Amino acid sequence: NEGQIRSSNSYTLQALVEQLGGECVQMGIVGDDKGAIMERFDEALRSSDIVVSSGGVSVGDYDFVKHIVPKLGAEVIFKGVNIKPGQHVMVAQRGSKFIVALPGFAYSSTVTFILYVAPLLARMMGRENVYEPIEATLKVPFAKRSNKSEFTACNLHFEDGRYWVDFEGKKVGSSAILTNLLGNAALMICGEDDGDLEAGTLVRVIKL
Structure with missing residues (x-):
């Protein structure tokens, strides 16, 4: 209803x-x-x-x-x-x-x-945590939105021997949009002391 x-x-x-x-x-x-x-x-x-x-x-x-x-x-x-x-x-x-x-x-x-x-x-x-962070490279800049540790939905692609991150199609900043986790999704970790990140920055991501 x-x-x-x-x-x-x-x-x-x-x-x-x-x-x-x-x-x-x-x-x-x-x-x-x-x-x-x-x-x-x-x-x-x-x-x-x-x-x-x-x-x-x-x-x-x-x-x-x-x-x-x-x-x-x-x-x-x-x-x-x-x-x-x-x-x-x-x-x-x-x-x-x-x-x-x-x-x-x-x-x-x-x-x-x-x-x-x-x-x-x-x-x-008695098993390993499958959600341990891995390292990836930002394809585009990222604007930090708070003084908290942020876990931002992103796209994760493997090219040229390494992982790359972008945010195409993601609604960054929403706590309610579950579709952000569809596709080749991952969570990019931005620490509470981090600021805005430039393209090419190495970041930690949780592969989903």
Whole structure:
């Protein structure tokens, strides 16, 4: 219906988990009800090693997840990081189980999954993280947009014995455009202390 938001994140995150060799159990959608959210988290923690949620960690009136996780008896490892997109991500631990609360925007949730859930899952499974950065060369200049570490969708091509990066067709700066990750996509890493980058600069990218 008009005005509804489709739960596309659940499909994307399940695909990423299964691609990494994990088993994904969907717990469904929970409304803006603190009791229901807490009950669903508790149920998920009883049956899973890692519980991944999407939404409810920002600064809105109905962003309850960030308040509920500590009440589950979980120790918050960190809440909020200086990155773009995904600054409101939260990671907590209860016993041997982990909770990773991701932002709700599609692109943000995917990026933070790659940065925080994927290496955790790999470590728990005794495997290498498949999203380790590699080196590439910028084909075009890049304008830094913030004082955060930025993970920007880009195109990655292998030519003349090395990887090259450009941004053709990408909507740079959006936290919601999941199609930015289609095609020969990668995430270019620009550190919080970096400024604008010139064409020809060597950069680190996460190959998707």
